[in-house]
Amino acid sequence: MNKPILLSTPHMGDRELELVKEAFETNWIAPVGPHVDAFEEEFCQVTNARYGVAVSSGTAALHLALQLVGVEAGDEVFCSTLTFIASANPIVYLGAKPVFIDSDRNSWNMNPELLAEALDRRAKKGKLPKAVVLVHLYGQSADIDPILQACNQYDIPLIEDAAEALGANYKGRSLGTFGRIGIYSFNGNKIITTSGGGMLVCEDLELVEKARFLATQARDRAPHYQHSEIGYNYRLSNILAGIGRGQLAVLNERVAARRRNFEIYYQTLKNLPGIEFMPEANYGYATRWLTCITIDSEAFGTNREQLRLALIEQQIESRPVWKPLHMQPIFAECECLGGAVAEDLFARGLCLPSGSNLTDEDLEIVISQIQIVHYQSVRNKPKLLNSSLVVI
Ligand SMILES: *Cc1c(COP(=O)(O)O)cnc(C)c1O
Numbered sequence: 001m002n003k004p005i006l007l008s009t010p011h012m013g014d015r016e017l018e019l020v021k022e023a024f025e026t027n028w029i030a031p032v033g034p035h036v037d038a039f040e041e042e043f044c045q046v047t048n049a050r051y052g053v054a055v056s057s058g059t060a061a062l063h064l065a066l067q068l069v070g071v072e073a074g075d076e077v078f079c080s081t082l083t084f085i086a087s088a089n090p091i092v093y094l095g096a097k098p099v100f101i102d103s104d105r106n107s108w109n110m111n112p113e114l115l116a117e118a119l120d121r122r123a124k125k126g127k128l129p130k131a132v133v134l135v136h137l138y139g140q141s142a143d144i145d146p147i148l149q150a151c152n153q154y155d156i157p158l159i160e161d162a163a164e165a166l167g168a169n170y171k172g173r174s175l176g177t178f179g180r181i182g183i184y185s186f187n188g189n190k191i192i193t194t195s196g197g198g199m200l201v202c203e204d205l206e207l208v209e210k211a212r213f214l215a216t217q218a219r220d221r222a223p224h225y226q227h228s229e230i231g232y233n234y235r236l237s238n239i240l241a242g243i244g245r246g247q248l249a250v251l252n253e254r255v256a257a258r259r260r261n262f263e264i265y266y267q268t269l270k271n272l273p274g275i276e277f278m279p280e281a282n283y284g285y286a287t288r289w290l291t292c293i294t295i296d297s298e299a300f301g302t303n304r305e306q307l308r309l310a311l312i313e314q315q316i317e318s319r320p321v322w323k324p325l326h327m328q329p330i331f332a333e334c335e336c337l338g339g340a341v342a343e344d345l346f347a348r349g350l351c352l353p354s355g356s357n358l359t360d361e362d363l364e365i366v367i368s369q370i371q372i373v374h375y376q377s378v379r380n381k382p383k384l385l386n387s388s389l390v391v392i
Contacts, residue, residue: 004315005366008189008290011254011357016246023239031216033238039245040199046248047166047174049182049201051208054236054244055215058163058185058198063090064214064234065181065200066131068207069157071096075130078118080110080142080161081324082342083135086185087161088325091133099129100326102338107281108292108345109142110134111338116150118337123154131157136165136175137322138278138351139191139258139287144170144178159183163198166191167255167287175284176201186240191254191289191356192247194240255287257356261363262288265352268367269293272374274300278349292321294348301377304350310373316366321349 023035040052055061071077073095079088081100088098101118104111115132122128132151134142151158162168162176163185169175176182186197202208213219218231236244247254262277269275278292297303302310304320311318323346326336353366 004317005353005358005362006317006355007319007351007353008355009357010188010193010195011355012243013246013250013253015249016243019242019246020239023242028238030237030239032235033241035238035241035245036236039236039241039248042245042248043199044201046251047177047201049174049177050203051201051205053200053202053208053211053215054241055198055200055211055234056236057196057234058161058183058187059086059090060215060232060234061183061185061198061200062086062133062159062161063093063232064211065159065183066090066094066096066133067214068202068210069131069159069180071130076127077131077133078115078129079133079325080135080137081326081336081339082108082137082345083161083322083325084163085325085328085330086163087133087135088331096130098325098331098334100324100331100334100336100339102336103137103341103345104143105341106279107140107142108137108278109140110147111341112143112146112150114337115147119150119154119156128154128156131159133159133161134179135161135163136168138292139165139168139289140278140281141165141168141170141175141284141286143281143283148178157181163187164190164289165287167251168285170284172285180204181207186244186247191258191287192244192251194236194244194247197236197240197244254356257358258288258291258354259286261354261356261358262291264360264363265291265293265367269370272300272371273378274298274374275370288354290351290354292349292351294345295350296348301374301380304348306377307370307373308350311366311369314365314369316369317353319351321345321351 075096077091158179160179160182165175184199186194215234218229220226274296295304324342
C-alpha cells in the first residue's frame with residue numbers, strides 16, 4: 001500500500017523550533033510576549049499592512065472585525081457563498097444575519113455585478129447591510145476594485161477574508177489590505193501555519209487598539225481587574241507566534257511550491273478530456289493554495305465524486321470544492337443572490353493534494369491515478385453498452 005497523500009499538511013522550515021526554544025528559554029510561554037510583537041511587525045512588512053493583531057484563529061479575527069465595524073444583532077451582512085463556513089459563523093455569533101452572494105466564473109469569487117446591483121436595490125429599500133465579507137478563495141483574489149467601489153458608494157465597510165490567500169495579490173498589492181479590515185488564518189492546512197492562529201490587519205490605529213482590547217477580555221486601564229465591556233480570550237500565544245515568525249520567513253518558498261504543484265498538474269492533465277482548472281484571474285497573482293479542477297462527467301467518463309472515491313482507494317485525499325453556504329442546512333433560511341455558479345462549482349469541483357511538501361513522486365502518483373480513472377471509465381462505457389445490446 002502507498003503512504004497516504006494528503007490534501008495539505010503543515011510544512012515547517014528551519015527556524016521555527018529555534019524560535020520556540022527561545023520562548024522557552026526566556027520563559028515567555030504566556031500570555032503574550034516579544035514573538036507576538038515581532039510576528040505582527042514582520043507580518044506587516046510582508047503584506048504592507050499598517051497594523052496587525054495576532055489572534056488565536058482566523059475565525060476569532062473575523063469575529064473581532066465584524067464587531068469593530070459595528071455589526072450588531074439584527075443587522076445583515078453580505079458574504080461570499082462559495083467558502084468555508086468560518087467566513088459566516090462570526091456573523092451569526094453577533095446575532096446578525098448573513099446574505100450570500102454567488103461567485104463569478106473567472107475567479108470563483110464574489111460576483112461584483114451581483115453585489116453592486118444588490119446594494120442599489122437595498123439602498124432604495126433603505127435596508128443596506130452593515131458590512132460585506134469578501135472571501136479570496138483557494139489563494140485567488142476576488143475582483144476588488146468594483147467591489148470596493150460598490151461598498152464605498154454606500155459607505156459599507158468591506159472585510160476581506162484572506163484566510164486562504166496570504167501571499168497572493170491584486171494588481172500587485174497584498175490581499176487583506178484593501179478593506180477596512182483584513183483577516184488571515186494560520187490553521188494547520190493553510191499556506192503557513194502556527195498550528196492554529198490568525199491575524200487581523202487594519203490601517204486605523206483606533207480600531208487596532210480596540211481589537212487588542214477585545215481580544216484580551218476587554219480589561220479597562222486599571223491595576224485591579226475592571227471591565228466595562230464584554231471581551232474575548234483571543235490573543236495568540238508567544239510560543240505560536242514564534243512558529244509564525246519562522247513560517248513567515250519561508251512564505252515565498254511555500255507559495256512557489258504550491259504554484260509549482262499547480263503547474264505540474266496543469267501540464268500533465270490539461271489535455272485529458274473533461275478536466276478544467278480553476279482559472280487565475282488576470283488582475284492578480286494567486287498562491288494556488290489548493291489546486292482545484294472541475295470535472296465534466298460526459299467527457300471525463302465519470303463524475304467528480306466517483307473520481308474522489310477512486311483516489312481515496314489509492315490513499316489519495318482530495319476534497320469537493322466548498323459546499324456553498326446557502327446550501328448548508330444551518331443557513332437554509334438565509335437569502336442568497338444568485339447561487340447557480342457556486343452550486344455548479346461544488347457539484348463538479350475537486351481540490352487535489354496541494355501541500356508545499358509534496359514530492360514529485362507524490363504528484364506523479366496522483367496524476368497517474370487520475371489518468372487511470374479516466375481511461376478506465378471511457379473504456380468501460382462502450383463495453384457496458386455492447387453487453388447490454390447483446391442481452392437485448
Ligand atoms: C480557514 C478559514 C477560515 C478560518 O480560519 P481558522 O484559523 O481555521 O479559524 C476562515 N475563512 C476561510 C475562507 C478559511 O479557509
